[in-house]
Amino acid sequence: MNLFNEEHEIFRANLRSFLAAELTPHVQEWERQHMPDRDFWRKAGALGILGAAIPEEYGGPGGDFLYHVVVAQELGSCIGGACAGPLLQLDTPAFHILRFGTEEQKRTLLPRIVSGETVLTVAMTEPHTGSDLAALRTTAIREGGDYRINGSKTYISAGLIADVIVVAAKTDPMAGGKGISLFLVERSLAGLTMSAPLRKMGMNASDNVELFFQDVRVPAACRLGAEGEGFAILMSELPRERLLMTARAFAEAQLAFDITVAFVKERVAFGKKVFEFQNTQFALASLKADLEVGKAYLEACIAEAATGKLDNTTSAIAKLWITEMQGRVVDQCVQLHGGSGYMSEYPISSLYTSARVTRIFSGTSEIMRMLIARSI
Numbered sequence: 001m002n003l004f005n006e007e008h009e010i011f012r013a014n015l016r017s018f019l020a021a022e023l024t025p026h027v028q029e030w031e032r033q034h035m036p037d038r039d040f041w042r043k044a045g046a047l048g049i050l051g052a053a054i055p056e057e058y059g060g061p062g063g064d065f066l067y068h069v070v071v072a073q074e075l076g077s078c079i080g081g082a083c084a085g086p087l088l089q090l091d092t093p094a095f096h097i098l099r100f101g102t103e104e105q106k107r108t109l110l111p112r113i114v115s116g117e118t119v120l121t122v123a124m125t126e127p128h129t130g131s132d133l134a135a136l137r138t139t140a141i142r143e144g145g146d147y148r149i150n151g152s153k154t155y156i157s158a159g160l161i162a163d164v165i166v167v168a169a170k171t172d173p174m175a176g177g178k179g180i181s182l183f184l185v186e187r188s189l190a191g192l193t194m195s196a197p198l199r200k201m202g203m204n205a206s207d208n209v210e211l212f213f214q215d216v217r218v219p220a221a222c223r224l225g226a227e228g229e230g231f232a233i234l235m236s237e238l239p240r241e242r243l244l245m246t247a248r249a250f251a252e253a254q255l256a257f258d259i260t261v262a263f264v265k266e267r268v269a270f271g272k273k274v275f276e277f278q279n280t281q282f283a284l285a286s287l288k289a290d291l292e293v294g295k296a297y298l299e300a301c302i303a304e305a306a307t308g309k310l311d312n313t314t315s316a317i318a319k320l321w322i323t324e325m326q327g328r329v330v331d332q333c334v335q336l337h338g339g340s341g342y343m344s345e346y347p348i349s350s351l352y353t354s355a356r357v358t359r360i361f362s363g364t365s366e367i368m369r370m371l372i373a374r375s376i
Contacts, residue, residue: 001299003306004066011063012070015049019078023087027080030205034197035160036087038119044088045116051091054098059111065240065306068092072244076251079347082354085206086121086157089244093122093166095237096182100225105184109164121162123153123185123211124234131367133168133231134177138213140169147171147183147223149191149216155361159194159209163187167213168234171227180230184222191216202353239315240305242362246319249358250291250298253326256351257287260333263340263348280336287329294322313375320368323358330355 004012022043030036044050052067054060061067071088075081086092094113097105112118129135138151149169159165165185172179185192195210225233261284264274274280301318304310330352334341341348359365 001296001303003299003302004070007063008066008070011052011067012074014047015070015074016078018044018047018049019074019081023078023084024080027083027205031083034204035158035207036084036205038161040087041116041119043116045114049088050116051094051110051114054094054110054114058098058106059114061114066302068244069247069302069305072248073251076248077255079255080205080350082252082255082347082350083203083205085203085208087206089248090119090121090158090162092237092241092244093120095240096166096224096233097184099236100229100233102221104221105224109184118163119158119161120164120166121156121158122166122168123156123159124168125153125155127152127154127210131364133180133234136168136170136180138167138169139173140167140171140181140183140218142171142220143217145220146217147220149183149185149213149218151213153211153213155198155208156194156211157206157208159211160197160207165211166224168230175228177231178228181227182224182230182233183218184224185216185218186222189216189218201356202350203357235312239310239312242315242319243301243305243310245358245362246315246322247298247302249319249323249326249355250294252351252355253294253322253329254291256330256333256348256355257284257291259347260284260336264336267338267340274336283332283336287332290325290329294325298322313372316363316368316371319362320365320372323355324365326355326358 022040048061051060052063053065056062075088091113094110097109109118113120124133126136126138140147140149151169165187167183167185168180169183170179171181191214193212197207197209200208264280267274298318301310301314333348334352337346337348340346343349
């Protein structure tokens with residue numbers, strides 16, 4: 001299926017070169033410091049990589065959704081990309097600002113996001129709620145022209161680097177999901193503190209932190225959308241956001257397969273190349289079949305998303321099947337590497353540890369099954 005035009009492919013080539021120069025050589029240092037260098041975003045912004053779908057009137061290139069798919073694919077295909085967490089995909093919440101923000105919010109924030117001057121992230125997950133967003137406990141109580149936010153968030157990507165955080169909080173604690181509102185919170189506000197980077201199994205070149213809100217006063221002008229619309233706003237973009245994560249998961253699975261094929265064609269055991277053993281060939285044949293089936297479904301979903309037709313059930317099916325498939329692929333690829341697969345110096349090691357979380361974030365596999373079951 002031919003999804004991308006010539007301009008998309010030019011963008012892909014530029015992005016691939018940028019990642020090879022500005023990500024891959026620095027991943028080990030980023031792993032030691034548990035976060036990327038801040039100027040990575042400024043360099044990306046200077047090349048027009050960030051906010052590809054932001055209209056020109058707000059400082060963006062005015063591209064379409066497929067540019068964001070290209071970003072997801074190239075991050076997944078890049079050696080070292082599996083260690084780097086969301087990274088360039090942190091601009092995804094800009095969709096919420098573009099669709100639901102006031103004119104002042106859009107003109108103030110979107111050009112800064114596109115340039116890389118402002119790094120954006122979103123804070124939804126809480127220690128006691130997990131995937132159950134409606135059960136969150138963080139509150140935002142209106143007091144005159146401000147809201148006073150109290151509560152905590154956890155596992156927040158780029159919490160140490162982000163300049164603006166889209167925070168989900170209860171403005172009506174008794175209304176469940178209908179009582180959730182969103183706020184654009186500057187990280188410099190008094191009362192907002194954060195933990196040191198959390199220790200993780202994988203993606204150690206990116207930071208995830210806990211955020212603590214103690215009487216953080218946010219002007220009402222920083223509310224994103226109407227009061228009580230936060231849940232609906234988040235859900236409105238969820239199918240496309242989930243698909244972008246799925247596209248990256250597929251790219252990482254394909255990368256794991258490709259480097260494993262190269263490895264077994266070079267490694268010698270018992271007097272012949274590992275690839276020459278029938279067991280190796282059968283294992284790789286099964287992985288290739290999985291990848292080809294996943295690719296076909298993913299491309300069909302991307303085509304629907306590009307025309308605004310992707311629904312929640314279809315994106316849930318894609319995430320469930322492809323991330324579960326990714327887990328099978330990387331596990332078998334580690335096995336085919338033998339002892340080398342357990343060594344962190346080999347890329348398959350980081351692909352393995354990073355792949356485990358794709359069945360958890362953006363909705364666990366169990367949540368995906370619940371969503372799919374509702375359509376039956």
